[in-house]
Amino acid sequence: MAVLSEEQSMLRDAAKSWVQEKSPVTAFRKMRDSGAELGYDVAAWNEMAEMGWAGVIIPEEYGGSNFGYLSLGLILEELGRTLTASPLLSSGLAAASALILGGSDAQKSEWLPKIAEGTVVGALAIDEGPHHNPEKVATVFKDGKITGKKTFVLEGMAAGIIIVSGKGPDGLGLYLVKGDDKGVKRHKLSLADSRGAANIDFNGAAAEPLSGGAALIDKVLDRARAGVAAEMLGSAVQAFETTLDYLKVRVQFGQVIGSFQALQHRAAKMFTDLELSRSAVEAALAAIDADSPDVPELVSLAKAKMGDTFHLVSNEMVQMHGGIGMTDAHDAGFYLKRARAAEAAFGNQAFHRDRYAKIQGY
Amino acid sequence: MADFGGTDLEAFRTEAREWIAANFPAALKGRGNMMMREERAEPDADQEAWRKAMGDKGWGVPTWPAAYGGGGLEPAQARVVQQELNKAGAYNPIGGMGVMMFGPTLLEYGTEAQKQEHIPPIVRGEIAWCQGFSEPGAGSDLASLQTKAEDKGDHFIINGQKIWTSGAQWADWCFCLVRTDTSKKHEGISFVLFTMHQPGVEVRPIPLIAGSSPFCETFFTDARAEKKDLVGPLNGGWTIAKRLLQHERSGLTGAGGGLGGGGKPLEQLAKDYVGVDAQGRIADSDLRTRLVANAINWRAFQQTAIRAMMESKGNAGPSSATSIMKNAGTQLIQERQEMTLEIMGHQGLGWEGEDFTKDELEAVRGWLFGKAFTIFGGSQEVQSNIVSKRILGLPDLTQNH
Numbered sequence: 001m002a003v004l005s006e007e008q009s010m011l012r013d014a015a016k017s018w019v020q021e022k023s024p025v026t027a028f029r030k031m032r033d034s035g036a037e038l039g040y041d042v043a044a045w046n047e048m049a050e051m052g053w054a055g056v057i058i059p060e061e062y063g064g065s066n067f068g069y070l071s072l073g074l075i076l077e078e079l080g081r082t083l084t085a086s087p088l089l090s091s092g093l094a095a096a097s098a099l100i101l102g103g104s105d106a107q108k109s110e111w112l113p114k115i116a117e118g119t120v121v122g123a124l125a126i127d128e129g130p131h132h133n134p135e136k137v138a139t140v141f142k143d144g145k146i147t148g149k150k151t152f153v154l155e156g157m158a159a160g161i162i163i164v165s166g167k168g169p170d171g172l173g174l175y176l177v178k179g180d181d182k183g184v185k186r187h188k189l190s191l192a193d194s195r196g197a198a199n200i201d202f203n204g205a206a207a208e209p210l211s212g213g214a215a216l217i218d219k220v221l222d223r224a225r226a227g228v229a230a231e232m233l234g235s236a237v238q239a240f241e242t243t244l245d246y247l248k249v250r251v252q253f254g255q256v257i258g259s260f261q262a263l264q265h266r267a268a269k270m271f272t273d274l275e276l277s278r279s280a281v282e283a284a285l286a287a288i289d290a291d292s293p294d295v296p297e298l299v300s301l302a303k304a305k306m307g308d309t310f311h312l313v314s315n316e317m318v319q320m321h322g323g324i325g326m327t328d329a330h331d332a333g334f335y336l337k338r339a340r341a342a343e344a345a346f347g348n349q350a351f352h353r354d355r356y357a358k359i360q361g362y
Numbered sequence: 363m364a365d366f367g368g369t370d371l372e373a374f375r376t377e378a379r380e381w382i383a384a385n386f387p388a389a390l391k392g393r394g395n396m397m398m399r400e401e402r403a404e405p406d407a408d409q410e411a412w413r414k415a416m417g418d419k420g421w422g423v424p425t426w427p428a429a430y431g432g433g434g435l436e437p438a439q440a441r442v443v444q445q446e447l448n449k450a451g452a453y454n455p456i457g458g459m460g461v462m463m464f465g466p467t468l469l470e471y472g473t474e475a476q477k478q479e480h481i482p483p484i485v486r487g488e489i490a491w492c493q494g495f496s497e498p499g500a501g502s503d504l505a506s507l508q509t510k511a512e513d514k515g516d517h518f519i520i521n522g523q524k525i526w527t528s529g530a531q532w533a534d535w536c537f538c539l540v541r542t543d544t545s546k547k548h549e550g551i552s553f554v555l556f557t558m559h560q561p562g563v564e565v566r567p568i569p570l571i572a573g574s575s576p577f578c579e580t581f582f583t584d585a586r587a588e589k590k591d592l593v594g595p596l597n598g599g600w601t602i603a604k605r606l607l608q609h610e611r612s613g614l615t616g617a618g619g620g621l622g623g624g625g626k627p628l629e630q631l632a633k634d635y636v637g638v639d640a641q642g643r644i645a646d647s648d649l650r651t652r653l654v655a656n657a658i659n660w661r662a663f664q665q666t667a668i669r670a671m672m673e674s675k676g677n678a679g680p681s682s683a684t685s686i687m688k689n690a691g692t693q694l695i696q697e698r699q700e701m702t703l704e705i706m707g708h709q710g711l712g713w714e715g716e717d718f719t720k721d722e723l724e725a726v727r728g729w730l731f732g733k734a735f736t737i738f739g740g741s742q743e744v745q746s747n748i749v750s751k752r753i754l755g756l757p758d759l760t761q762n763h
Contacts, residue, residue, distance in 0.1 A: 130635055130707035152708040190715040192726050199717060252503035262743060318571075318733045322501050322741060323526055326570050326734050333571030333730065340703060340729075341711050348704065350648035 002282040008071050014051065015078040022047065023084040025331045031085060032194040038158045039196020040085040049118020054092035058100065062112035069093075069223065070285040073230035080234025083334055085195050087121045089231060090155040094224040095122020098163040098174055101219055102210030107176060111161060123159035124224060125150035125200055126217070132347040134217055139166035139202065145183070146175050146207035149199070154345065156198025157188050163210070164202065165217055172214040175207035193334075193341040222299040225346045226284045229299075229306040232342045233274075233281045236310040239317045239335040240270050246321055263320065270313050277302075277309040297359045304352035307343045314339035374439050378446045385415040391451040413455040417486030422456020423465065430469075430481035459529065460484035460491040464537045467606040471553075471594050480535075480555070492558065493610075494524040494538030494580065495603070502744045504539075505548045505600060509582065511540035518542075518554060518592075520562070520585040526738060530565045530578035533558045537606075538587075543597050553599035556587035572730035610739045611688045626721075628653055628698060632705045649704065656697050663690050686753075689745045692735040699729040 004012065023044055031041050048054065056072040058064025072093055079086065096115050099108055099122075114120035126134050128151060139148025146166050153162070159179045166175050177184060183205030186198045210216060244267060247258030257263055284302035287295045314335045318325040325332040343349065387408035405413070416422045419433070424440035426432025435443065447454060465484045468477060483489040500507040509522025520540055527536070536558055543550030558565070562585030568577045594602045629644065632653060637645040644650040667687065702725045703710035710725055712718030736742040751758045 127708065130709040132707075152711075187717065189717055190713045191711045192713045192730075193711070194713070251499075252501065252506070254503075257502075260743075262746070315733070319736060319742065322737050323496065323734075326737060328569040328571055328573075336571065336730070336733070344704075344708055344711060348707075350646055350704070353648055354646075 002070060002286065004074075007067065008074060011056075011067065011071055012074040012078065015053070015075045018047070018051065019078045019082050019084060023079070023082055025082045025334065028083045028085060028194075028334065029331075036196075037188070039155070039194065040087060040158070044084070045086050045088075046118060048086055048088060052116075053088060054096075054118045055116030056092065058092075058096055058112050058116045062108055063116035064096075064112065068289040069226065070282065070289055073227065073281065073285040076227055076230040077234035077237075080231035080236075081238040083235060083338055087123075087155040087158055087196075089224065089227045090124060090159070091115055091118075091120075091122040093227040094124040094154075094220060095159075095161065095163050097223040098122075098124065098210060098216070098220045099176075102174055102212040102216045103176075104211070107208065107210070111176075114160075120160035121155055121158040122161045122163060123153050123155045124220065125153045125156070125162050125164045126221065126346075127151050132344070132351055134165065134221060135172075137165050137167055137172060139164065141166040141168040141173070141175055141207055141209065144206060144208075145204040146177060146202045147183075147204055149201050151199050152189070152344075153186075153198050153200050155196050156186055156200050157196050162200065163220070164207065166207070168209060170213065172217060173212070174210045174216055174220065176210060177202065177205050177207045181205040191341060192337040194337075195341065218296065221346055222295050223288055225299050225303045225352075226281070226288055228342055228345050229281045229302045230285065232306045232310045232339070233278060235335060235338055235342070236277070236306070236313045237274060239310075239313045239332075240267075240274060242331065243267075243270075243313075243317045243320050250322075257320075266316060266320075270309075270316060273305075273309040273312060277306045280305045297356055300347075300352040300356040300359065303347060304349045304356065307349040307352070310339045311343060311349075371438060371442060375442050375446065378443050379449075381419070382446055382450045382452060385412070385419075386450055386452045387412055390453075393453065409455065412452075413487045416455050417488070420485055422454055422487060423461055423485055426465065426469065426481070426485060430477055431485035432481070456485065456487040458487075458490055459493055459537075460489060463493065463606050463609045464491050466609050467537075467602060468593065470605065471602050475590070476555075476593065489534045490529060490532050492527045492530045492533035492536050492578075492580075494527055494536045494540075496526045497523060498525050502741050504603070505551065507539055507541060507551065509538070509540050510544075511542050511552060511554060511587065513542070513596075516589050518587045518589070520554075520556070520582045520587060522582050524580045524582075525568075525577075527565070527578045527580040528576045530558065530580045531567055531576075536563075536580075537593075539599055539603055540587075542599075546597070548600045549597055551599040551603065552596055553593045553602045554587040555591035555593065556585060560585060562586065570731065571733070572727045575731070607740060611745075628701060628705065629657070631702065635705045635707060635709070649701070652697075653701060656694060656701065659690075660694050660698075663687075663694055666690070686749060688740060689736075689742055689749075692742070695735060696732050699725070699732045703729050 027041065027044065052065055053075050055064030056067045056075065057069055059066050076089060079088065092115060096112065099112055103111070111120065111122070115122055128136065128138055128149060130151070139146060139150065146164055148166060150164065162177045162179055162184070164175045164177050165172060183203045185201040185203065189197045189199060191197055212219070247263060247267060248256055250257045280302040284295070284298040287298045317332045317335055321330065321332050324330050347355070389408050390412055420426065420428065420431050421433045421443050424433035424435040424443050425437060428434030433440070461484060465481060468480055472480070495504060497507050497509060509520065509524060511518040511520045518540070524538070534557065535555060537553065537555050539551055540554055541550055542552040562583045564581040564583070566579045568575060568579055570577065632644045632649060636649065639645050644653065670687070706722055706725060709718060709722045712723055712726055714723065750756045
């Protein structure tokens, strides 16, 4: 665990106790069973926003607390433990980052306070095909209007503003589009992890450019990737702890199955990978806070490593629980499904291993 | 080796081809067997006719003895039948647990009367069987099962609970492991048969992580099994159970790949979804490396299946090599299922809806259901124990339990 400031410790403890009390996995199950249109519980999101979580990275002058990305990562990690679905990542991290880094004073003044108080949800629309590929953009910005198709937009149904990548007169860049523009047509996706996502068609929707061009896309994506990785860390840690508990109570052959060395070694391997992953995730978040030049490589490292670890742990969770882990009544399947979706979000392991190699020059 | 041809076999091939042409309804061409579906529709007239034709001919179980309605064919002839069915786009309509596990076991351990009663309906596909083995407290440690059968003279009264009884909601009969002696573990288990159509049997399907499933919880409250339906000696069921599990495992991972692995080749799927570079290679080199590693292992697995089949020819049943096959095969299948989703990317995350193709949605459900392959039919861990202890001769620390 990173060395935390007093404020960060308090934030993490507050997040931990809220999540355990108000948003256990049973809350996620309830949300899924209800077929919630937005893919999250709106009342729970309002509570999070009231606690200031949506404004953790937003400067104080725009209604935030300016605590930084490591602090936000601590909250995302706690939310990840119980698979709490919320727009915090899309809105309070990704869309907020785009505005903080590339917004004009007017854009910041108009949107950041609303994002910070949770009254507006922001979303990031980058991909146009089945795979994360931020350089492959057919969406076009011309004369104040944007046209194109975006896929797999997280919280796309809830979004009041959408930050869209597109090709303008000066090359690739990000554009701000209002969700209620009549040129915006969204289609809800029903995904295995039950989270809110949409395919969105932009058909001459009014769009305002953010400044920063293609470099801004990278910066915003790296922040989103680090945020997903933090959430994945929490999910993986919880999946591991739940499994570890089971190894200590399930009896077969007259002894708890955790007494079998074959399983002990697999548990030790998971623990090892979780420790490595935590270091990678925290280093990426800290680098963002320090505005360090090695953010891209540290983020790709974290997303690749964390993806492998969550993949391993969620699969072992099912396997080590055996038959009961295969049932819908058990939580293991939720972690397995979430791992798959989180791996694919903003670049899977293969994408980030390749990117890491490119950054390192091999 | 007769397998590789000869005039007799060619004559038989002609006979098989003509019989299939005369009996297989053209409307069914290319359609899969309904046996594997989670939700079964009522068979239509063509499907019924095909089942009856194959059932009367005995070719659904081509190597089973003709005395009980089976095809009575040599293995080489059976392969010819399969090849000709494939060529005609025809499926084998005779299947299920009766064919895969229970029938071969009963042929080996049943009395003449039991075989005469139970084998012909399996051959004709008239009776569906389910397997009452696992219990909530007896998974990998199957022999710790608690479902109790009380001796009532000419019958047993059965009380207890089974879990993972695949197809119990459609089954007519159950082959079941019950405890007939509580003072011993393995030596207190008997193997009994009874009808599922009786008041003391209650079946509840279990929703799985992949959605609805063929698996059930099955409860027995004073259910009745006739004494004549005890297979093998009283308290001698464990030996029979172990044999049956060998048949189950070989059925799950035989050369035909009972667990699937069909569909579009992964490399083609990857080209379609990921694209290719200037040399025609899959654009994602990381994925390409893992695909080829799996493909090489998959090929070696198939070669091993064929080798095991050739080597065991003349033996009565599956060899101990089947334990290796299950772990090797299931791991490869799970890898392929994972890579299928990775190839499909965001499209490989769909749960339902028209934004995803049928293949994409099936890939997701298949990936989830596939996680059970290393759990049921002898978990990955139990299989590894069998290999390390029975085959490699390493000490067994669980043998006292």
